[in-house]
Amino acid sequence: MKNKDTLFATPMETSPFEFNAQVADVFDNMIQRSVPGYNFLLDVIAVLGQRYGVEHSQCYDLGCSLGTTSLRLRQNLPASCHVIGVDNSAAMVSRCRHNMARDHSQASYEICQQDIQNTHIENASIVILNFTLQFIDDDERQSILNKIYAGIRPGGVLLLAEKVCFDTPGQQQLQTDLYHDFKRLQGYSDLEVAQKRAALENVLVPNTLEQHHKRLLGAGFKQIEVCMQCFNFAALLAFK
Numbered sequence: 001m002k003n004k005d006t007l008f009a010t011p012m013e014t015s016p017f018e019f020n021a022q023v024a025d026v027f028d029n030m031i032q033r034s035v036p037g038y039n040f041l042l043d044v045i046a047v048l049g050q051r052y053g054v055e056h057s058q059c060y061d062l063g064c065s066l067g068t069t070s071l072r073l074r075q076n077l078p079a080s081c082h083v084i085g086v087d088n089s090a091a092m093v094s095r096c097r098h099n100m101a102r103d104h105s106q107a108s109y110e111i112c113q114q115d116i117q118n119t120h121i122e123n124a125s126i127v128i129l130n131f132t133l134q135f136i137d138d139d140e141r142q143s144i145l146n147k148i149y150a151g152i153r154p155g156g157v158l159l160l161a162e163k164v165c166f167d168t169p170g171q172q173q174l175q176t177d178l179y180h181d182f183k184r185l186q187g188y189s190d191l192e193v194a195q196k197r198a199a200l201e202n203v204l205v206p207n208t209l210e211q212h213h214k215r216l217l218g219a220g221f222k223q224i225e226v227c228m229q230c231f232n233f234a235a236l237l238a239f240k
């Protein structure tokens with residue numbers, strides 16, 4: 001079994017969540033048990049690779065963490081494609097490079113340690129933002145989407161997956177309660193749920209689905225489809 005996430009299992013002082021070595025060591029287990037629909041999104045990425053991966057184009061995985069999504073993309077692309085995984089966490093990038101090197105798919109790849117705000121996007125048939133935009137300053141999100149739109153080829157696609165929030169307090173409470181039930185079902189204790197939530201406060205800042213829709217339209221995307229929603233987690237496909 002992958003290293004089990006017990007990072008928040010004992011009482012601790014709250015400090016802001018970071019993608020450091022301790023998190024990287026358990027991240028596979030953490031994301032599987034914390035993001036409802038995560039495995040479905042890996043299948044969506046495979047489908048996107050097969051359908052939209054254009055010969056001699058580039059495919060970006062922005063906030064690639066351990067490379068789970070980059071790998072799934074690479075395994076489903078034409079051999080002439082090039083995958084670019086980007087993450088600003090050194091701990092994630094070193095483990096990601098190791099994981100990618102063990103795969104022998106034909107599409108070439110590079111893993112860059114970089115802030116995605118500085119990533120130049122060009123000749124892209126597919127861009128993946130899988131639970132990354134939520135960690136970027138709210139004021140910077142539109143310009144990142146604008147840049148992605150500019151670098152995507154006509155007919156290309158962006159997958160934007162995020163934790164989302166809701167306009168009405170009743171809906172927000174219900175979705176949060178259901179999500180916390182999901183986490184307890186995955187074996188997290190009430191203490192783990194509470195301490196992780198406190199650590200993510202002001203670090204992971206969700207938007208509503210409507211805000212995401214508006215931003216994507218503002219960037220220029222012509223067609224936007226919801227491809228997954230599980231409680232307060234959702235994914236959109238945006239087509240150029």
Ligand SMILES: C[S@@+](CC[C@H](N)C(=O)[O-])C[C@H]1O[C@@H](n2cnc3c(N)ncnc32)[C@H](O)[C@@H]1O
Pocket residue numbers: 019031062063064065066067068069086087088089092114115116117129130131132135136
């Ligand atoms: C929730 S994880 C993404 C999970 C990954 N996409 C997957 O599906 O397995 C968010 C990742 O984004 C990275 N990240 C956060 N802010 C970033 C930024 N400004 N530039 C680059 N990477 C960033 C973090 O280091 C972390 O690895």
